[in-house]
Amino acid sequence: AQTVTQSQPEMSVQEAETVTLSCTYDTSESNYYLFWYKQPPSRQMILVIRQEAYKQQNATENRFSVNFQKAAKSFSLKISDSQLGDTAMYFCASQGGSEKLVFGKGTKLTVNP
């Protein structure tokens, strides 16, 4: 069974600074995908970034990038130049083979002006 662990329940960062959210996962699948989803106060979940495990290059989407350490089963999210609109819950998720998409418990990020 897959597990996803987010060890930081809450974090805060000053506007324009950089913040890194941690995630570790465990899976027995050889081919799997990792995701970061954002849930703003409006409640709707939005995909931030996706990483395919067989790709060594870390995924990047504008100000969002990941540090994917396959051997360590670590998948952290870096947000550069933080903006007030980045305030949200962030969920790490893993999916492999025929397994369900499994979410971590989330990290509440607050960007302070």
Next chain:
Amino acid sequence: DAGVIQSPRHEVTEMGQEVTLRCKPISGHNSLFWYRQTMMRGLELLIYFNNNVPIDDSGMPEDRFSAKMPNASFSTLKIQPSEPRDSAVYFCASSGTGYFGELFFGEGSRLTVL
């Protein structure tokens, strides 16, 4: 383009009543997912449909819960009878590429059972 549409957004009901949550997936998506979110348990997958057929319902908590997808543009999640521990936010999500694709979530239905 319209996203995933869920109704109602909020539902308050009394224990023992029947609750029906509705979802309209994005047109053209062939996979539909129902999730439940609570503080204690986080996000849990309840059931997954592919091409209107239930593929994995192992997350459905008990027989009080049932889900249907009569056609590609509509799904329901029914709880009968409802209990206070069913209080949660229920999300519907759809995907065009099955399990490995990006999930597009609705805004959720917040259910409160008194």
